[in-house]
Amino acid sequence: MTTTHTTAADRTEQVPQRREELRAFLRSRRARVRPEDVGLPGRGLRRTPGLRREEVATLAGIGVSWYTWLEQGRTINVSDSVVESIGRVLRLDHAERAYLYQLVGLKPPEEKILENSALMHELERLVDAWSPYPAYVLDRWWNFVIINESAQAVFGLRGYGQNCLISFFTDAKYRSFFANWDTLAPQVVADFRGSAAAYPDDGRFTAIASELNARSPEFAKLWDQHDVRKESNGTKAVLHPVLGEMTFDHLVLHPSSRHDLRVTVHLPREGFEARRRLERLLESQPASSLRCL
Structure with missing residues:
Protein backbone atom coordinates (compact mmCIF):
# COMPACT_ATOMS: atom_id res chain seq x y z
CA MET A 1 0.00 0.00 0.00
CA THR A 2 1.38 3.41 -0.94
CA THR A 3 1.13 6.21 1.61
CA THR A 4 1.00 9.79 0.30
CA HIS A 5 2.45 12.50 2.54
CA THR A 6 1.62 16.19 2.16
CA THR A 7 4.79 18.23 2.49
CA ALA A 8 5.17 21.89 3.48
CA ALA A 9 5.97 22.65 -0.17
CA ASP A 10 2.74 20.96 -1.25
CA ARG A 11 0.72 23.03 1.24
CA THR A 12 2.42 26.23 0.05
CA GLU A 13 1.52 25.36 -3.52
CA GLN A 14 -2.10 24.69 -2.53
CA VAL A 15 -2.62 28.22 -1.12
CA PRO A 16 -2.66 30.03 -4.50
CA GLN A 17 -4.87 27.29 -5.91
CA ARG A 18 -7.33 27.72 -3.06
CA ARG A 19 -7.35 31.50 -3.50
CA GLU A 20 -8.01 31.12 -7.22
CA GLU A 21 -10.87 28.73 -6.47
CA LEU A 22 -12.25 31.16 -3.86
CA ARG A 23 -12.22 33.97 -6.43
CA ALA A 24 -13.93 31.86 -9.08
CA PHE A 25 -16.46 30.41 -6.62
CA LEU A 26 -17.56 33.79 -5.21
CA ARG A 27 -17.85 35.30 -8.70
CA SER A 28 -19.95 32.38 -9.95
CA ARG A 29 -22.28 32.46 -6.91
CA ARG A 30 -22.61 36.23 -7.18
CA ALA A 31 -23.54 36.01 -10.87
CA ARG A 32 -26.46 33.66 -10.27
CA VAL A 33 -28.30 35.86 -7.70
CA ARG A 34 -30.76 38.24 -9.29
CA PRO A 35 -30.96 41.72 -7.71
CA GLU A 36 -34.72 41.36 -7.24
CA ASP A 37 -34.11 38.16 -5.23
CA VAL A 38 -32.59 40.26 -2.44
CA GLY A 39 -34.86 43.30 -2.66
CA LEU A 40 -32.80 45.39 -5.11
CA PRO A 41 -34.07 46.98 -8.35
CA GLY A 42 -33.52 44.58 -11.22
CA ARG A 43 -34.07 46.94 -14.11
CA GLY A 44 -31.59 49.12 -15.97
CA LEU A 45 -28.28 48.44 -17.61
CA ARG A 46 -25.99 46.09 -15.70
CA ARG A 47 -22.63 45.17 -17.20
CA THR A 48 -22.44 41.92 -15.27
CA PRO A 49 -25.12 39.34 -14.44
CA GLY A 50 -26.25 38.96 -10.86
CA LEU A 51 -25.05 41.14 -8.00
CA ARG A 52 -22.21 43.62 -8.05
CA ARG A 53 -19.40 43.33 -5.51
CA GLU A 54 -20.52 46.47 -3.69
CA GLU A 55 -24.07 45.11 -3.45
CA VAL A 56 -22.87 41.87 -1.85
CA ALA A 57 -20.74 43.84 0.60
CA THR A 58 -23.57 46.20 1.55
CA LEU A 59 -26.10 43.40 2.01
CA ALA A 60 -23.63 41.41 4.11
CA GLY A 61 -22.80 44.42 6.29
CA ILE A 62 -19.09 44.47 5.40
CA GLY A 63 -16.80 46.96 3.68
CA VAL A 64 -16.70 47.07 -0.12
CA SER A 65 -12.89 47.13 -0.20
CA TRP A 66 -12.72 44.23 2.25
CA TYR A 67 -15.09 42.10 0.18
CA THR A 68 -13.17 42.98 -2.99
CA TRP A 69 -9.94 41.80 -1.35
CA LEU A 70 -11.65 38.59 -0.31
CA GLU A 71 -12.87 37.92 -3.83
CA GLN A 72 -9.41 38.71 -5.17
CA GLY A 73 -7.96 36.05 -2.89
CA ARG A 74 -5.86 38.40 -0.78
CA THR A 75 -4.59 37.33 2.63
CA ILE A 76 -7.13 38.74 5.11
CA ASN A 77 -8.73 37.51 8.30
CA VAL A 78 -12.24 36.14 7.87
CA SER A 79 -14.64 35.44 10.74
CA ASP A 80 -17.41 32.85 10.93
CA SER A 81 -20.03 35.59 11.07
CA VAL A 82 -18.76 37.13 7.83
CA VAL A 83 -18.88 33.75 6.07
CA GLU A 84 -22.46 33.28 7.29
CA SER A 85 -23.48 36.74 6.08
CA ILE A 86 -21.91 36.27 2.65
CA GLY A 87 -23.46 32.81 2.41
CA ARG A 88 -26.92 34.21 3.08
CA VAL A 89 -26.54 37.02 0.53
CA LEU A 90 -25.31 34.59 -2.12
CA ARG A 91 -28.06 32.13 -1.17
CA LEU A 92 -25.62 29.26 -0.62
CA ASP A 93 -26.97 25.87 0.36
CA HIS A 94 -25.41 23.84 3.18
CA ALA A 95 -22.77 22.18 0.98
CA GLU A 96 -21.78 25.46 -0.68
CA ARG A 97 -21.55 27.24 2.66
CA ALA A 98 -19.30 24.49 4.06
CA TYR A 99 -17.15 24.76 0.92
CA LEU A 100 -16.80 28.53 1.41
CA TYR A 101 -15.62 27.92 4.98
CA GLN A 102 -12.94 25.59 3.64
CA LEU A 103 -11.82 28.01 0.92
CA VAL A 104 -11.24 30.83 3.44
CA GLY A 105 -9.34 28.47 5.74
CA LEU A 106 -11.98 27.99 8.45
CA LYS A 107 -13.47 24.81 9.82
CA PRO A 108 -17.11 24.41 8.73
CA PRO A 109 -19.69 24.29 11.54
CA GLU A 110 -20.00 20.76 12.86
CA GLU A 111 -23.76 20.92 12.83
CA LYS A 112 -26.41 23.02 11.24
CA ILE A 113 -29.86 23.46 12.65
CA LEU A 114 -32.26 22.06 10.08
CA GLU A 115 -35.05 24.43 9.23
CA ASN A 116 -38.52 23.03 9.42
Missing part, protein backbone atom coordinates in the same frame (compact mmCIF):
# COMPACT_ATOMS: atom_id res chain seq x y z
CA SER A 117 -39.90 23.98 6.02
CA ALA A 118 -43.52 23.87 7.20
CA LEU A 119 -42.72 26.15 10.14
CA MET A 120 -40.78 28.61 7.98
CA HIS A 121 -43.66 28.71 5.52
CA GLU A 122 -46.09 29.53 8.32
CA LEU A 123 -43.75 32.22 9.65
CA GLU A 124 -43.61 33.74 6.18
CA ARG A 125 -47.41 33.85 6.12
CA LEU A 126 -47.50 35.45 9.58
CA VAL A 127 -44.93 38.09 8.71
CA ASP A 128 -46.61 38.94 5.40
CA ALA A 129 -50.05 39.05 7.02
CA TRP A 130 -48.78 41.53 9.61
CA SER A 131 -48.33 44.14 6.87
CA PRO A 132 -48.73 47.13 6.73
CA TYR A 133 -47.03 46.87 10.12
CA PRO A 134 -43.34 45.90 10.18
CA ALA A 135 -42.36 42.34 11.09
CA TYR A 136 -39.30 40.17 10.62
CA VAL A 137 -37.59 37.00 11.83
CA LEU A 138 -33.99 36.73 13.05
CA ASP A 139 -31.97 33.57 13.49
CA ARG A 140 -29.98 32.89 16.65
CA TRP A 141 -27.09 35.10 15.46
CA TRP A 142 -29.47 37.96 14.62
CA ASN A 143 -29.32 37.54 10.84
CA PHE A 144 -32.53 38.50 9.04
CA VAL A 145 -34.16 35.38 7.54
CA ILE A 146 -37.70 36.66 6.85
CA ILE A 147 -38.66 40.32 6.34
CA ASN A 148 -41.95 41.82 5.22
CA GLU A 149 -42.18 44.79 2.87
CA SER A 150 -43.19 47.15 5.64
CA ALA A 151 -40.08 46.40 7.72
CA GLN A 152 -37.98 46.93 4.64
CA ALA A 153 -39.57 50.32 3.95
CA VAL A 154 -39.85 51.56 7.56
CA PHE A 155 -36.40 50.55 8.81
CA GLY A 156 -34.45 50.75 5.56
CA LEU A 157 -33.68 47.03 5.55
CA ARG A 158 -32.11 45.68 2.38
CA GLY A 159 -32.32 41.89 2.42
CA TYR A 160 -30.98 38.57 3.58
CA GLY A 161 -27.52 38.25 5.01
CA GLN A 162 -27.89 41.56 6.81
CA ASN A 163 -27.04 41.09 10.48
CA CYS A 164 -29.24 43.19 12.73
CA LEU A 165 -26.57 43.86 15.37
CA ILE A 166 -23.76 44.66 12.93
CA SER A 167 -25.98 46.97 10.90
CA PHE A 168 -27.29 48.68 14.04
CA PHE A 169 -23.76 49.78 14.97
CA THR A 170 -21.99 50.14 11.61
CA ASP A 171 -24.58 51.06 8.97
CA ALA A 172 -25.09 54.83 9.15
CA LYS A 173 -28.26 54.72 7.04
CA TYR A 174 -29.86 51.94 9.08
CA ARG A 175 -29.13 53.53 12.45
CA SER A 176 -30.35 56.93 11.22
CA PHE A 177 -33.90 55.53 11.16
CA PHE A 178 -33.91 55.22 14.97
CA ALA A 179 -34.66 58.50 16.73
CA ASN A 180 -33.92 56.82 20.09
CA TRP A 181 -30.72 55.03 18.95
CA ASP A 182 -28.75 56.11 22.05
CA THR A 183 -31.43 54.66 24.31
CA LEU A 184 -31.77 51.46 22.32
CA ALA A 185 -28.05 50.72 21.98
CA PRO A 186 -27.39 49.57 25.58
CA GLN A 187 -30.53 47.42 25.51
CA VAL A 188 -29.56 45.85 22.18
CA VAL A 189 -26.08 44.91 23.42
CA ALA A 190 -27.41 43.49 26.69
CA ASP A 191 -30.04 41.53 24.77
CA PHE A 192 -27.40 40.10 22.42
CA ARG A 193 -25.30 39.01 25.40
CA GLY A 194 -28.38 37.25 26.74
CA SER A 195 -28.83 35.48 23.40
CA ALA A 196 -25.18 34.41 23.38
CA ALA A 197 -25.45 33.06 26.93
CA ALA A 198 -28.07 30.57 25.76
CA TYR A 199 -25.46 28.99 23.43
CA PRO A 200 -22.18 29.00 25.40
CA ASP A 201 -20.44 26.63 22.96
CA ASP A 202 -21.34 28.59 19.82
CA GLY A 203 -18.25 30.51 18.73
CA ARG A 204 -20.14 32.59 16.18
CA PHE A 205 -21.44 34.89 18.92
CA THR A 206 -17.86 35.54 19.98
CA ALA A 207 -16.89 36.15 16.34
CA ILE A 208 -19.67 38.72 15.89
CA ALA A 209 -18.75 40.49 19.14
CA SER A 210 -15.04 40.50 18.18
CA GLU A 211 -15.83 41.96 14.77
CA LEU A 212 -17.92 44.72 16.29
CA ASN A 213 -15.34 45.44 18.98
CA ALA A 214 -12.91 46.17 16.15
CA ARG A 215 -15.34 48.18 14.04
CA SER A 216 -17.45 50.13 16.56
CA PRO A 217 -16.05 51.94 19.63
CA GLU A 218 -19.64 52.45 20.77
CA PHE A 219 -20.29 48.71 20.80
CA ALA A 220 -16.92 48.00 22.44
CA LYS A 221 -17.73 50.37 25.31
CA LEU A 222 -21.17 48.85 25.90
CA TRP A 223 -19.94 45.26 25.53
CA ASP A 224 -17.29 45.92 28.17
CA GLN A 225 -20.03 46.78 30.67
CA HIS A 226 -21.20 43.12 30.67
CA ASP A 227 -24.86 44.05 31.01
CA VAL A 228 -27.26 41.23 30.14
CA ARG A 229 -31.01 40.95 29.80
CA LYS A 230 -33.69 38.85 28.16
CA GLU A 231 -36.37 41.24 27.00
CA SER A 232 -39.45 40.34 24.97
CA ASN A 233 -40.74 43.83 24.20
CA GLY A 234 -39.67 47.44 23.80
CA THR A 235 -40.22 50.72 21.97
CA LYS A 236 -38.66 52.09 18.80
CA ALA A 237 -38.94 55.74 17.83
CA VAL A 238 -38.48 55.89 14.06
CA LEU A 239 -37.45 59.01 12.17
CA HIS A 240 -38.41 58.23 8.58
CA PRO A 241 -37.74 60.54 5.59
CA VAL A 242 -41.31 60.03 4.32
CA LEU A 243 -43.35 59.02 7.38
CA GLY A 244 -41.70 61.49 9.71
CA GLU A 245 -41.46 60.44 13.35
CA MET A 246 -43.43 57.38 14.46
CA THR A 247 -43.30 55.30 17.63
CA PHE A 248 -43.60 51.51 17.50
CA ASP A 249 -44.10 49.06 20.34
CA HIS A 250 -42.49 45.76 19.44
CA LEU A 251 -42.90 42.25 20.79
CA VAL A 252 -40.39 39.38 20.40
CA LEU A 253 -41.79 35.84 20.13
CA HIS A 254 -40.06 32.44 19.91
CA PRO A 255 -41.72 29.50 18.11
CA SER A 256 -42.04 26.53 20.47
CA SER A 257 -40.24 24.22 18.03
CA ARG A 258 -37.51 26.73 17.13
CA HIS A 259 -36.46 28.71 20.20
CA ASP A 260 -33.45 30.00 18.26
CA LEU A 261 -35.72 32.09 15.99
CA ARG A 262 -36.83 35.58 17.06
CA VAL A 263 -40.11 36.77 15.54
CA THR A 264 -40.45 40.53 16.03
CA VAL A 265 -43.73 42.31 15.31
CA HIS A 266 -44.38 46.05 15.58
CA LEU A 267 -47.47 48.13 16.30
CA PRO A 268 -47.51 51.94 15.93
CA ARG A 269 -48.83 53.96 18.86
CA GLU A 270 -50.51 56.44 16.52
CA GLY A 271 -53.33 53.99 15.72
CA PHE A 272 -55.44 54.11 12.55
CA GLU A 273 -53.75 57.20 11.14
CA ALA A 274 -50.40 55.41 11.34
CA ARG A 275 -51.88 52.47 9.43
CA ARG A 276 -52.99 54.75 6.62
CA ARG A 277 -49.53 56.38 6.47
CA LEU A 278 -47.89 52.97 6.28
CA GLU A 279 -50.28 51.81 3.56
CA ARG A 280 -49.53 54.90 1.48
CA LEU A 281 -45.80 54.33 1.95
CA LEU A 282 -46.06 50.73 0.73
CA GLU A 283 -48.17 51.77 -2.25
CA SER A 284 -45.35 54.11 -3.31
CA GLN A 285 -42.65 51.43 -3.02
CA PRO A 286 -41.67 49.08 -5.87
CA ALA A 287 -42.96 45.56 -5.26
CA SER A 288 -40.44 43.33 -3.51
CA SER A 289 -40.90 40.20 -1.49
CA LEU A 290 -38.13 39.29 0.90
CA ARG A 291 -38.35 35.61 1.69
CA CYS A 292 -36.39 33.29 3.90
CA LEU A 293 -33.54 31.28 2.44
Whole structure:
Protein backbone atom coordinates (compact mmCIF):
# COMPACT_ATOMS: atom_id res chain seq x y z
CA MET A 1 0.00 0.00 0.00
CA THR A 2 1.38 3.41 -0.94
CA THR A 3 1.13 6.21 1.61
CA THR A 4 1.00 9.79 0.30
CA HIS A 5 2.45 12.50 2.54
CA THR A 6 1.62 16.19 2.16
CA THR A 7 4.79 18.23 2.49
CA ALA A 8 5.17 21.89 3.48
CA ALA A 9 5.97 22.65 -0.17
CA ASP A 10 2.74 20.96 -1.25
CA ARG A 11 0.72 23.03 1.24
CA THR A 12 2.42 26.23 0.05
CA GLU A 13 1.52 25.36 -3.52
CA GLN A 14 -2.10 24.69 -2.53
CA VAL A 15 -2.62 28.22 -1.12
CA PRO A 16 -2.66 30.03 -4.50
CA GLN A 17 -4.87 27.29 -5.91
CA ARG A 18 -7.33 27.72 -3.06
CA ARG A 19 -7.35 31.50 -3.50
CA GLU A 20 -8.01 31.12 -7.22
CA GLU A 21 -10.87 28.73 -6.47
CA LEU A 22 -12.25 31.16 -3.86
CA ARG A 23 -12.22 33.97 -6.43
CA ALA A 24 -13.93 31.86 -9.08
CA PHE A 25 -16.46 30.41 -6.62
CA LEU A 26 -17.56 33.79 -5.21
CA ARG A 27 -17.85 35.30 -8.70
CA SER A 28 -19.95 32.38 -9.95
CA ARG A 29 -22.28 32.46 -6.91
CA ARG A 30 -22.61 36.23 -7.18
CA ALA A 31 -23.54 36.01 -10.87
CA ARG A 32 -26.46 33.66 -10.27
CA VAL A 33 -28.30 35.86 -7.70
CA ARG A 34 -30.76 38.24 -9.29
CA PRO A 35 -30.96 41.72 -7.71
CA GLU A 36 -34.72 41.36 -7.24
CA ASP A 37 -34.11 38.16 -5.23
CA VAL A 38 -32.59 40.26 -2.44
CA GLY A 39 -34.86 43.30 -2.66
CA LEU A 40 -32.80 45.39 -5.11
CA PRO A 41 -34.07 46.98 -8.35
CA GLY A 42 -33.52 44.58 -11.22
CA ARG A 43 -34.07 46.94 -14.11
CA GLY A 44 -31.59 49.12 -15.97
CA LEU A 45 -28.28 48.44 -17.61
CA ARG A 46 -25.99 46.09 -15.70
CA ARG A 47 -22.63 45.17 -17.20
CA THR A 48 -22.44 41.92 -15.27
CA PRO A 49 -25.12 39.34 -14.44
CA GLY A 50 -26.25 38.96 -10.86
CA LEU A 51 -25.05 41.14 -8.00
CA ARG A 52 -22.21 43.62 -8.05
CA ARG A 53 -19.40 43.33 -5.51
CA GLU A 54 -20.52 46.47 -3.69
CA GLU A 55 -24.07 45.11 -3.45
CA VAL A 56 -22.87 41.87 -1.85
CA ALA A 57 -20.74 43.84 0.60
CA THR A 58 -23.57 46.20 1.55
CA LEU A 59 -26.10 43.40 2.01
CA ALA A 60 -23.63 41.41 4.11
CA GLY A 61 -22.80 44.42 6.29
CA ILE A 62 -19.09 44.47 5.40
CA GLY A 63 -16.80 46.96 3.68
CA VAL A 64 -16.70 47.07 -0.12
CA SER A 65 -12.89 47.13 -0.20
CA TRP A 66 -12.72 44.23 2.25
CA TYR A 67 -15.09 42.10 0.18
CA THR A 68 -13.17 42.98 -2.99
CA TRP A 69 -9.94 41.80 -1.35
CA LEU A 70 -11.65 38.59 -0.31
CA GLU A 71 -12.87 37.92 -3.83
CA GLN A 72 -9.41 38.71 -5.17
CA GLY A 73 -7.96 36.05 -2.89
CA ARG A 74 -5.86 38.40 -0.78
CA THR A 75 -4.59 37.33 2.63
CA ILE A 76 -7.13 38.74 5.11
CA ASN A 77 -8.73 37.51 8.30
CA VAL A 78 -12.24 36.14 7.87
CA SER A 79 -14.64 35.44 10.74
CA ASP A 80 -17.41 32.85 10.93
CA SER A 81 -20.03 35.59 11.07
CA VAL A 82 -18.76 37.13 7.83
CA VAL A 83 -18.88 33.75 6.07
CA GLU A 84 -22.46 33.28 7.29
CA SER A 85 -23.48 36.74 6.08
CA ILE A 86 -21.91 36.27 2.65
CA GLY A 87 -23.46 32.81 2.41
CA ARG A 88 -26.92 34.21 3.08
CA VAL A 89 -26.54 37.02 0.53
CA LEU A 90 -25.31 34.59 -2.12
CA ARG A 91 -28.06 32.13 -1.17
CA LEU A 92 -25.62 29.26 -0.62
CA ASP A 93 -26.97 25.87 0.36
CA HIS A 94 -25.41 23.84 3.18
CA ALA A 95 -22.77 22.18 0.98
CA GLU A 96 -21.78 25.46 -0.68
CA ARG A 97 -21.55 27.24 2.66
CA ALA A 98 -19.30 24.49 4.06
CA TYR A 99 -17.15 24.76 0.92
CA LEU A 100 -16.80 28.53 1.41
CA TYR A 101 -15.62 27.92 4.98
CA GLN A 102 -12.94 25.59 3.64
CA LEU A 103 -11.82 28.01 0.92
CA VAL A 104 -11.24 30.83 3.44
CA GLY A 105 -9.34 28.47 5.74
CA LEU A 106 -11.98 27.99 8.45
CA LYS A 107 -13.47 24.81 9.82
CA PRO A 108 -17.11 24.41 8.73
CA PRO A 109 -19.69 24.29 11.54
CA GLU A 110 -20.00 20.76 12.86
CA GLU A 111 -23.76 20.92 12.83
CA LYS A 112 -26.41 23.02 11.24
CA ILE A 113 -29.86 23.46 12.65
CA LEU A 114 -32.26 22.06 10.08
CA GLU A 115 -35.05 24.43 9.23
CA ASN A 116 -38.52 23.03 9.42
CA SER A 117 -39.90 23.98 6.02
CA ALA A 118 -43.52 23.87 7.20
CA LEU A 119 -42.72 26.15 10.14
CA MET A 120 -40.78 28.61 7.98
CA HIS A 121 -43.66 28.71 5.52
CA GLU A 122 -46.09 29.53 8.32
CA LEU A 123 -43.75 32.22 9.65
CA GLU A 124 -43.61 33.74 6.18
CA ARG A 125 -47.41 33.85 6.12
CA LEU A 126 -47.50 35.45 9.58
CA VAL A 127 -44.93 38.09 8.71
CA ASP A 128 -46.61 38.94 5.40
CA ALA A 129 -50.05 39.05 7.02
CA TRP A 130 -48.78 41.53 9.61
CA SER A 131 -48.33 44.14 6.87
CA PRO A 132 -48.73 47.13 6.73
CA TYR A 133 -47.03 46.87 10.12
CA PRO A 134 -43.34 45.90 10.18
CA ALA A 135 -42.36 42.34 11.09
CA TYR A 136 -39.30 40.17 10.62
CA VAL A 137 -37.59 37.00 11.83
CA LEU A 138 -33.99 36.73 13.05
CA ASP A 139 -31.97 33.57 13.49
CA ARG A 140 -29.98 32.89 16.65
CA TRP A 141 -27.09 35.10 15.46
CA TRP A 142 -29.47 37.96 14.62
CA ASN A 143 -29.32 37.54 10.84
CA PHE A 144 -32.53 38.50 9.04
CA VAL A 145 -34.16 35.38 7.54
CA ILE A 146 -37.70 36.66 6.85
CA ILE A 147 -38.66 40.32 6.34
CA ASN A 148 -41.95 41.82 5.22
CA GLU A 149 -42.18 44.79 2.87
CA SER A 150 -43.19 47.15 5.64
CA ALA A 151 -40.08 46.40 7.72
CA GLN A 152 -37.98 46.93 4.64
CA ALA A 153 -39.57 50.32 3.95
CA VAL A 154 -39.85 51.56 7.56
CA PHE A 155 -36.40 50.55 8.81
CA GLY A 156 -34.45 50.75 5.56
CA LEU A 157 -33.68 47.03 5.55
CA ARG A 158 -32.11 45.68 2.38
CA GLY A 159 -32.32 41.89 2.42
CA TYR A 160 -30.98 38.57 3.58
CA GLY A 161 -27.52 38.25 5.01
CA GLN A 162 -27.89 41.56 6.81
CA ASN A 163 -27.04 41.09 10.48
CA CYS A 164 -29.24 43.19 12.73
CA LEU A 165 -26.57 43.86 15.37
CA ILE A 166 -23.76 44.66 12.93
CA SER A 167 -25.98 46.97 10.90
CA PHE A 168 -27.29 48.68 14.04
CA PHE A 169 -23.76 49.78 14.97
CA THR A 170 -21.99 50.14 11.61
CA ASP A 171 -24.58 51.06 8.97
CA ALA A 172 -25.09 54.83 9.15
CA LYS A 173 -28.26 54.72 7.04
CA TYR A 174 -29.86 51.94 9.08
CA ARG A 175 -29.13 53.53 12.45
CA SER A 176 -30.35 56.93 11.22
CA PHE A 177 -33.90 55.53 11.16
CA PHE A 178 -33.91 55.22 14.97
CA ALA A 179 -34.66 58.50 16.73
CA ASN A 180 -33.92 56.82 20.09
CA TRP A 181 -30.72 55.03 18.95
CA ASP A 182 -28.75 56.11 22.05
CA THR A 183 -31.43 54.66 24.31
CA LEU A 184 -31.77 51.46 22.32
CA ALA A 185 -28.05 50.72 21.98
CA PRO A 186 -27.39 49.57 25.58
CA GLN A 187 -30.53 47.42 25.51
CA VAL A 188 -29.56 45.85 22.18
CA VAL A 189 -26.08 44.91 23.42
CA ALA A 190 -27.41 43.49 26.69
CA ASP A 191 -30.04 41.53 24.77
CA PHE A 192 -27.40 40.10 22.42
CA ARG A 193 -25.30 39.01 25.40
CA GLY A 194 -28.38 37.25 26.74
CA SER A 195 -28.83 35.48 23.40
CA ALA A 196 -25.18 34.41 23.38
CA ALA A 197 -25.45 33.06 26.93
CA ALA A 198 -28.07 30.57 25.76
CA TYR A 199 -25.46 28.99 23.43
CA PRO A 200 -22.18 29.00 25.40
CA ASP A 201 -20.44 26.63 22.96
CA ASP A 202 -21.34 28.59 19.82
CA GLY A 203 -18.25 30.51 18.73
CA ARG A 204 -20.14 32.59 16.18
CA PHE A 205 -21.44 34.89 18.92
CA THR A 206 -17.86 35.54 19.98
CA ALA A 207 -16.89 36.15 16.34
CA ILE A 208 -19.67 38.72 15.89
CA ALA A 209 -18.75 40.49 19.14
CA SER A 210 -15.04 40.50 18.18
CA GLU A 211 -15.83 41.96 14.77
CA LEU A 212 -17.92 44.72 16.29
CA ASN A 213 -15.34 45.44 18.98
CA ALA A 214 -12.91 46.17 16.15
CA ARG A 215 -15.34 48.18 14.04
CA SER A 216 -17.45 50.13 16.56
CA PRO A 217 -16.05 51.94 19.63
CA GLU A 218 -19.64 52.45 20.77
CA PHE A 219 -20.29 48.71 20.80
CA ALA A 220 -16.92 48.00 22.44
CA LYS A 221 -17.73 50.37 25.31
CA LEU A 222 -21.17 48.85 25.90
CA TRP A 223 -19.94 45.26 25.53
CA ASP A 224 -17.29 45.92 28.17
CA GLN A 225 -20.03 46.78 30.67
CA HIS A 226 -21.20 43.12 30.67
CA ASP A 227 -24.86 44.05 31.01
CA VAL A 228 -27.26 41.23 30.14
CA ARG A 229 -31.01 40.95 29.80
CA LYS A 230 -33.69 38.85 28.16
CA GLU A 231 -36.37 41.24 27.00
CA SER A 232 -39.45 40.34 24.97
CA ASN A 233 -40.74 43.83 24.20
CA GLY A 234 -39.67 47.44 23.80
CA THR A 235 -40.22 50.72 21.97
CA LYS A 236 -38.66 52.09 18.80
CA ALA A 237 -38.94 55.74 17.83
CA VAL A 238 -38.48 55.89 14.06
CA LEU A 239 -37.45 59.01 12.17
CA HIS A 240 -38.41 58.23 8.58
CA PRO A 241 -37.74 60.54 5.59
CA VAL A 242 -41.31 60.03 4.32
CA LEU A 243 -43.35 59.02 7.38
CA GLY A 244 -41.70 61.49 9.71
CA GLU A 245 -41.46 60.44 13.35
CA MET A 246 -43.43 57.38 14.46
CA THR A 247 -43.30 55.30 17.63
CA PHE A 248 -43.60 51.51 17.50
CA ASP A 249 -44.10 49.06 20.34
CA HIS A 250 -42.49 45.76 19.44
CA LEU A 251 -42.90 42.25 20.79
CA VAL A 252 -40.39 39.38 20.40
CA LEU A 253 -41.79 35.84 20.13
CA HIS A 254 -40.06 32.44 19.91
CA PRO A 255 -41.72 29.50 18.11
CA SER A 256 -42.04 26.53 20.47
CA SER A 257 -40.24 24.22 18.03
CA ARG A 258 -37.51 26.73 17.13
CA HIS A 259 -36.46 28.71 20.20
CA ASP A 260 -33.45 30.00 18.26
CA LEU A 261 -35.72 32.09 15.99
CA ARG A 262 -36.83 35.58 17.06
CA VAL A 263 -40.11 36.77 15.54
CA THR A 264 -40.45 40.53 16.03
CA VAL A 265 -43.73 42.31 15.31
CA HIS A 266 -44.38 46.05 15.58
CA LEU A 267 -47.47 48.13 16.30
CA PRO A 268 -47.51 51.94 15.93
CA ARG A 269 -48.83 53.96 18.86
CA GLU A 270 -50.51 56.44 16.52
CA GLY A 271 -53.33 53.99 15.72
CA PHE A 272 -55.44 54.11 12.55
CA GLU A 273 -53.75 57.20 11.14
CA ALA A 274 -50.40 55.41 11.34
CA ARG A 275 -51.88 52.47 9.43
CA ARG A 276 -52.99 54.75 6.62
CA ARG A 277 -49.53 56.38 6.47
CA LEU A 278 -47.89 52.97 6.28
CA GLU A 279 -50.28 51.81 3.56
CA ARG A 280 -49.53 54.90 1.48
CA LEU A 281 -45.80 54.33 1.95
CA LEU A 282 -46.06 50.73 0.73
CA GLU A 283 -48.17 51.77 -2.25
CA SER A 284 -45.35 54.11 -3.31
CA GLN A 285 -42.65 51.43 -3.02
CA PRO A 286 -41.67 49.08 -5.87
CA ALA A 287 -42.96 45.56 -5.26
CA SER A 288 -40.44 43.33 -3.51
CA SER A 289 -40.90 40.20 -1.49
CA LEU A 290 -38.13 39.29 0.90
CA ARG A 291 -38.35 35.61 1.69
CA CYS A 292 -36.39 33.29 3.90
CA LEU A 293 -33.54 31.28 2.44
